[in-house]
Amino acid sequence: MKVGDNLALLTDLYEFTMSAGFQRALDREQRGVFDIFYRQVPDNGSFVIAAGLQQALEEIQNMHFAKEDIAYLRSLNIFDEEFLTYLQNFKNTCDIWAVPEGTPIFPREPLMTIRGPLMEAQLYETFLLNILNHQTLIASKARRITAAAAGLPVMEFGARRAQGPSSALFGARAAIIGGAVATSNVLAGKKFDIPVSGTMAHSWIEAFDSEIDAFNAWADIYPDNCSLLVDTYDILNSGVPNAIKTFQRLKGEGHSSFGIRIDSGDITSLSRQARKMLDEAGFPDAKITISNSLNEEIISSLLHQGAQIDALGVGEELITSSSSPVLSGVYKLAAVERDGELIPKIKLSASRGKLTLPGLKQVYRLYHKGTNEAFADLIALKDERLPIVIHAVTADPMAIKQNKLLNNFEARPLQTEVMNGTKLLTSTPDVFAIQKFSKQQLAELPEATQRRLNPDEFPVYITPQLYALQQAVISQYTENY
Amino acid sequence: MKVGDNLALLTDLYEFTMSAGFQRALDREQRGVFDIFYRQVPDNGSFVIAAGLQQALEEIQNMHFAKEDIAYLRSLNIFDEEFLTYLQNFKNTCDIWAVPEGTPIFPREPLMTIRGPLMEAQLYETFLLNILNHQTLIASKARRITAAAAGLPVMEFGARRAQGPSSALFGARAAIIGGAVATSNVLAGKKFDIPVSGTMAHSWIEAFDSEIDAFNAWADIYPDNCSLLVDTYDILNSGVPNAIKTFQRLKGEGHSSFGIRIDSGDITSLSRQARKMLDEAGFPDAKITISNSLNEEIISSLLHQGAQIDALGVGEELITSSSSPVLSGVYKLAAVERDGELIPKIKLSASRGKLTLPGLKQVYRLYHKGTNEAFADLIALKDERLPIVIHAVTADPMAIKQNKLLNNFEARPLQTEVMNGTKLLTSTPDVFAIQKFSKQQLAELPEATQRRLNPDEFPVYITPQLYALQQAVISQYTENY
Structure with missing residues (x-):
């Protein structure tokens, strides 16, 4: 009952029926162009942090149909042998x-x-969306949470509340991309070379006859990194005083790395009082970690109130993006190709906001010339050569159509070719290198765009050529159907 | 970059440090009792539908540490060789x-x-919670959605919005337990013997020169189960008329299983008008499936408004339980065992609601004698023999303590032993047998408890012995720490 060693079947049935249908109704070599994009930003943000590419590419490289997969598909009595052979x-x-x-x-x-x-x-739609939607969602949530933490280290602690095993594993990776510094998840630590961290659960304390016995036992085993959970019975009257006794003993034995974790109660006042007690006892370097259903709003509020915090463990709200748990990325046909020529395609809709952009495209980030200050994005056809001056159009079909004169910019393409057939054209950097890259990219965006509440909308334009193409396809469809 | 062939490392680091700590600080054979339970019901419901046991037990049976897992743990420089040998x-x-x-x-x-x-x-905490929290969450959401659908078939369509691959796979299984009839997820279909279903995406329509060409091509390939997506361009002016033309041709050729799917727009009025058009064209049996970001509230409202629906495809709101995406199940120490004697344990807390129940327990559902009408649950110590008359106490520590005289009941235990060492003591029934069992269990609960909005609270009591034990442990702790 595993997910399986490849995701070839983790796909909606209709991808198979369409694929088989394309084989029979069209030339097998009939080609097309699909785009993955999204329309709504979770948590009313203004952007997301892309994540999941590594797993997505590995799945495509690894994709194959085992004999039992073929046998199962055959048993559905939907597919002909030609299609099953193709899959094989x-x-x-x-x-x-x-x-x-x-x-x-x-x-x-x-x-x-x-x-x-x-x-x-067509067969890639479901699992690509599954992977990219999930990891992008969590990376974006981690960006919000770590931004709220204002430089304090955030540790991902959510494995037990993640929506299944792979959600925990890949969610931990995405959390690092979005700015977390460590995870409690040992498998993620091993697979992605992420520092693992954690202290102890209440069960450790309860398994002993008293809290001080439990602390002392821990200190004997882990004297060089002694972080104690102080809220099993009573934080200020038992937990912190007992922790201090333990630290005093360890200090006498030459150890120096101490900390406490608070997992319940009023964090602001408890952390301030705990800080005072630790300082007065001669442990100003003892770290206070907190971890009680934290999210970006709570963290921001705690810091605003002057809570004394050195590190944060964030669980369910990060690993499920619980305030906004879905990224609705879509996979849309942008063109079909006949005899080498691209025929642009769009999805019309009763909902104007769902109008898509036709053709094979590139997206550029536009910088004020000679700076690293981005001021807009521009979506163009891939084969367009961008002129020096562009009469661009707003990309959002729900916005009133606006023309904008773009000039004096430097355009940097965001998409690169990552795979050509079975050949990978990119190597995935270490996950902390991705985090660093992401922070650099963020530093190039206006601060107002990155605000947690009511962010300023970053302008996204399309070129006049792309706009004209979209309008032409609309006219053609509305005449034709 | 797979989840791996077992979840031994999908565990918080502190489970390993505590486990190693128990080995060194206590007798290696020191035993204890842990309970998994939750405190808050998602979506303000009154109960959840338990799910995930099959995967949980398989993971425990299969649990092992590969050489590379041991090597990784060794590389952390936290664990001694005795512990690593134990894991091996x-x-x-x-x-x-x-x-x-x-x-x-x-x-x-x-x-x-x-x-x-x-x-x-201690090593089981994280992955057991991960599995049970996730699947129980989705089964519970499916119960709410299928209840709102009032007998109409609900198909699980969420793979692309699930939080990663295993969320899609096991979420599909949980959706069936909670009442769904089919899934779009082919891997779930294969692994759990669930019917798979689906129609076509907009890309099928767009890949052809016109909608009618696309419909005709589909009808040629899948004439015996022709379900057409009618909202690519204009539902009433193009989609439905073109579908009717296609059905007319197929009918002439002797086929009879037709349907349309509507995925956007005002479902109530569109489905009613589509129904009328299909009926008038002589296709009263053509099925209307709808599938546009549905949840229990929208489904209930559509049916109330008289939308004409034969089947529902439910995606992201089901597969992520997006309105309430976390079940906060916990794993709490209830006792330690010394020389064969159970020493009860609880977690005190600044939050009274977090008080736990000590000891090795059983939970009973109480029925009015001679009926299948459940009226309360009762948590007792496992070795208690329930008397005929019980002066029970409310289980919720936040409620004002109330005594309740229970009599004239039949008590049926809910927990059974499922594993003893490496020996499985239960076989997992087919997923539809689980669904059937769940429906029977639900039929025994008061209707008011199952309401979607403001459900009546079902009483949960504890026995006087359990209450006395809890109070005794509290006094002991508050004296001791």
């Missing part, structure tokens, strides 16, 4: 472009683009 | 009791109890 010999032949993990990315911008046979690219 | 030879020796999957279970009731060596049972 499956390997990726698509070209894939994507923005690097850690990139701040705005609504409607293609964070991944897949170009290849329709019947093949 | 790890196998379960605990006794485990649990309520069957599908059981409606109330706050504070132990849904799983683990008795065994502390250093072993």
Whole structure:
């Protein structure tokens, strides 16, 4: 009952029926272009932090259908043998472009683009969205939480509340991308080379006859990094005084790395009183870690109130992004290809906001020339050469159409080619290198765009060529159907 | 970059440090009892539907530490060789009791109890909570959604918005336990023998020159189960008329299973108008499936407004329980065992609501004698023989202490022993058998307890013996620490 050693079947049935349908109804080599993008930012933010690319590419490279997978599909009595044979010999032949993990990315911008046979690219929709939606969601939440922590280290402590094992594992990685410094999750530590951390649970304290016995036993075993949970019985009357006794003994034995963790009660007043007690007892360097259902609002409020905190352990609110637990990324056909020519496609809709952008595209971040100050993004057709002056149009179809004269800018493309058939064209950096890259990217955005509450909208434009193409496709459809 | 073939490392670091600590500070055979329970019901419901037991037991049976796991743990420079050797030879020796999957279970009731060596049972905390919290959360959400659907079939369509691959896979299984009839997730279909379903995406329509071309191509390939997505361009002016043309052709060729799917717009009016058009065209049996960000509130409202719906596809709101995405199940020490004697343990807390129940316990559902009408639950010590008349006490420590005279009842235990060492004592029924069991259990509860909004609280009591034990432990702690 494992997820399986590849995600080939972790796919909606209709991807298979469509893929088989494309094989029969169209030329098997009929190609197309799909974009992955999203429309709504979780938590009313203005952008997300892209994450999940590494796993996504590994899954595509590794994708194959085992004999038992084929047998199962055959048993559904939906598919013909030609299609099942195709699956048996499956390997990726698509070209894939994507923005690097850690990139701040705005609504409607293609964070991944897949170009290849329709019947093949269609099969990627479900698991690519599953992976990218999840990890991008958690990286974005971690960015919010670590921003609220204002430089204090945030540790990811959510494994027990994550939505299943892979949510815990890949969520921990995404949390680091978004700014966390460590995880409690040992598997994530091993797989992604992330520092692991943690103290003790209440069960440790309760297993002994008294709190001081439990603390002393711990100190004997882990004298060089003695962090004690002080809220099992009574924080100020028992936990902190007993911790201080333990630290005094350890100090006498030459040890010096001490800390306490508070997991309940009024953190502001408790942490301030605990700080005072520790300082007065001669332990100004003893660290106070807190960890009670924290999120960005609570952290911000605690710091504002003067809580004395050295580190934060954040669990369920981070690992599930519980205030906004869904990133609704979509996988939309942008073009089909016939005889080498791209035929642009869009999804019309009763909801104007769902209008898509046709064609094979690139997204550029625009900087004031000679600076690292980004002031807008621009979505263009991939083969456009950007002129020096652009009469750009707002990308949001819900906004009143506005033209904007862009000039004196430097345009840096965000998507790069990451896979060509079975060939990986990118190597995934260490997860802390991704975090560092992400922080650099964020530093280039206006502060107002990064605000937690009511962020300023960062302008995203499309080129006049892309706008004209979109309008032409709309007219054509509304005449034709 | 897989979750791995077992979850031994998907555990918080502190479980390992505590386990190693128990080995060194206490007798390696020192035993204890842990309970898994929760305090808050998601979505302000009154109970949850237990799920995840099958995966939980498989993980425990399968639990082992590979050489590279041991090497990683050694590299942390925290653990001694005695502990690493213990892990290398790890196998379960605990006794485990649990309520069957599908059981409606109330706050504070132990849904799983683990008795065994502390250093072993401590290692299970994180992954057991991860699995049980997740699957119980989704089964409970599915129960709410399928109840709102009032008998209409609900299909789980959420794979792309699930929080990672295992969330999609096990979430689909949990959705069936909670009442869904099918999933779009092919891997879940294969692994759990669940019917898979689905129609087509907009990309199918867009890949052809016109909607009618796309419909006709589909009908040629899948004539015996022709369900068409009608909202790519304009539902009433294009989608439904084109679908009817397609059905007319198929009908002429002797086919008879038709349907449409609506995925956007005002479902109430669109479905009613579509129904009328289909009926007037001679297709009263054509099914209307809807699928646009549905949840229990929207479904209830649509049905109240007279929307014409034959089936529902529910995605992100089900697979993430997005309105309430965390079940905060906990793993608490209830006793330690010395020389065969149980020493009861509790967690005191500044928050009175977090007070736990000590001892090795059983939970009973109480029925009016001679009926299948449950009227209360009762938590007792496992070795208590329930008398005919019980002066029970309310289990909720936040409630004003109330005594209640219970008599004329039949008490049915909810927990059964499910594992003894490496021996499984239960076989997992087919997932639809679990669903059926769950429905039977629900039928025995008062309707008012199952309401979606403001459900009536179902009474949960503890026996006077358990109450006395809890009070005794409290006094002892408050004197001692």
